[in-house]
Amino acid sequence: MTRDENKEGIRGMANPGRYGIERVAYWLMRLSGLGLLAYFVAHIYETSNILRGKVGWDELLEMTQTMEGHILLTIVIAMCVFHTVNGIRVMLGHGGVGVGRPARPDYPYKSASQNYRHKIGIYSAILLAAVAMMYGLAVMFGE
Amino acid sequence: MAQLVGIANEQASTPLSPSKSITLRISRFNPGHDESRKFMDFAVPYENWTTVLEAILEVKKHLDHSVAVRYSCRQATCGSCGMMINGRPRLACFTKISELDSDVVTVEPMNNFPIIRDLAVKFERLFETHQKIKPYIIREDTELESDEREFLQSPKEVEQYIQFANCIKCGLCNSACPTMATDSSFVGPQALAQAYRYVADSRDKGKDSRLKIIDDSHGIWRCHFAGSCSQVCPKGVDPAMGIQLLRGYLLGFKD
Secondary structure, three states, rough: OOOHOOOOHHHHHOOOOOHHHHHHHHHHHHHHHHHHHHHHHHHHHHHHHHHHHHHHHHHHHHOOHHHHHHHHHHHHHHHHHHHHHHHHHHHHHHHHOOOOOOOOOOOOOOOEEEHHHHHHHHHHHHHHHHHHHHHHHHHHOOO | OOHHHHHHHHOOOOOOOOOEEEEEEEEOOOOOOOOOOOOEEEEEOOOOOOOOHHHHHHHHHHOOOOOOOOOOOOOOOOOEEEEEEEEEEEEHHEEEEHOOOEEEEEEOOOOOEEEEOEEOOOOEEEEHHHOOOOOOOOOOOOOOOOOOOOOOHHHHHHOOOOHHHHOOOOOOOHHOOOOOOOOOOOHHHHHHHHHHHHHHOOOOOOOOHHHHHHOOOOOOHOOOOOOOHHHHHHOEEEEEEEHHHHHHHHHHHOO
């Protein structure tokens, strides 16, 4: 990417502040996707430790029983729930579901695709992720 | 001589009332000479109806004539004066200073477009992708030879695409798109919305060839429905809707 192209780059792509909740959802979707991919790789490494026998397996499990391990798992729960719920919203949108119908636009223009159904979907995904995270915290730290 | 009179008349025109003023921060950059962008501040008087373009032209007329800006119609029809205004892509002629609710108005060239100089950007790539999707009615017969003399459409059929025919090719949607921010090869929301405009037109028979063009790794599948394109469109085109409906054809939800 050369300077001449004047691309916004990753900083512009990741900036969620300028275009409303839809852009925030886009950003959270990407971030949670990358986070879950990282967790998936770590999870494969974690479960492969069973090859080291019971002692090796127990040693690794102890790592997840720490404060840092619990916080990490709580974030994974939130990412998982948000990515699932918002993913369903996005997939429906990609099929043309809930994006409105073409119509002659009247000023002031309001884009039909950015409608309340999708906004409810985004807020629901955030809310459910928060609830799941709190439940996870209660289970892990409530022992 | 007539030209000189014209210039004299323009200079004698009523100046903007100095009752209120803002600081106009203009991005200055010449790729041929400058290493990086710099901003120049100008105090510009304005009224409730003053647009950002008028403020820039006021700077050009009275303070610094070297500011490079592209404009033409001054009424949101030609799509020439797209730029980043306080961090968001907008048409300068369609944005009033009073609606920005800020004492400092920062204008920069549109993101994701190569800079010619200052606020003027190159549109070659946008026109290239626009042409790529075949922005015209495709069919073998012609209404000039047909017995009916014209291809009739019902109001319902017109409604399927008329919204997307409002596109003025200003490039604001491409500037706001998060995929365009990183992917130089992405066809972009402007071209994709225009692809839908022709696919949805009942007179058009080129659906298959257009879908083939956009069914590409840097085509329609790179759109992640962030919706920023629709939020910045000054003509109510709603490219995000067009793209999702277009994807419906590729996924088999629509015929």
